[in-house]
Amino acid sequence: MxxxxxxxxxxxxxxxxxxxxxxxxxxxxxxxxxxxxxxxxxxxxxxxxxxxxxxSMDDIVEAVAVEGFGELAETLRAARLGSPTPADELGRVAAAFNAFAAANPALYDAMFIRSTRLHFGADDTPAPLIEAFTALRETVATVAADRDVDTLTEVFWAALHGLATLGRTARLRPDHDTARINLLVTQFQAAAF
CATH class of the missing domain: 1.10.10.60 (Homeodomain-like)
Known part of the structure; x- marks a missing residue:
């Protein structure tokens, strides 16, 4: 053996x-x-x-993407630690997502931009993808009130992805990342109450 x-x-x-x-x-x-x-x-x-x-090369890119989702899950969980309030937690997680995308552009592309056979919400969804979504979902749940947490998480994730992608490609004003993240968090919190 x-x-x-x-x-x-x-x-x-x-x-x-x-x-x-x-x-x-x-x-x-x-x-x-x-x-x-x-x-x-x-x-x-x-x-x-x-x-x-x-x-194939596609299999290599998918393997890199799966590893990336594991790293993203760890990043989001770490951002949640020590947050004194749900608002602070949501803001820290959003900022961590944005920083992760900025620090790892090729990895982020493998995870979210390049065409892959990886799918969320499928029977064969790899565990790291589920873990990344769950880490974000747990944070969104703190401000969801009586709203559908899964849908709210998908919308929050889509908003973060849009900000990260547009920011990386210089389609948004530079040096306004924090203001955009704060506005997004404020809007999600305000709708909860």
């Missing part, structure tokens, strides 16, 4: 190396620079080795 355990660890390590390298390349040069040929050169494995772990 020890040999099989070692082989499994080695497979997981190679898989992590592939996704980490793809992510690093995408963050530094954009997703167009991430090809199986480039990855095999960077990690010094043949392309067939890559294809043993991932059937």
């Amino acid at each position: 020890a040999i099989e355990d070692r082989r499994q660890r080695e497979r997981l390590a190679r898989r992590r190396l592939i996704t980490a390298t793809a992510r690093a390349l995408a963050e530094s040069e954009g997703w167009d620079a991430v090809t199986t040929r480039r990855l095999s050169t960077e990690i010094e494995y043949s392309q067939p080795v890559l294809y043993k772990h991932f059937g």
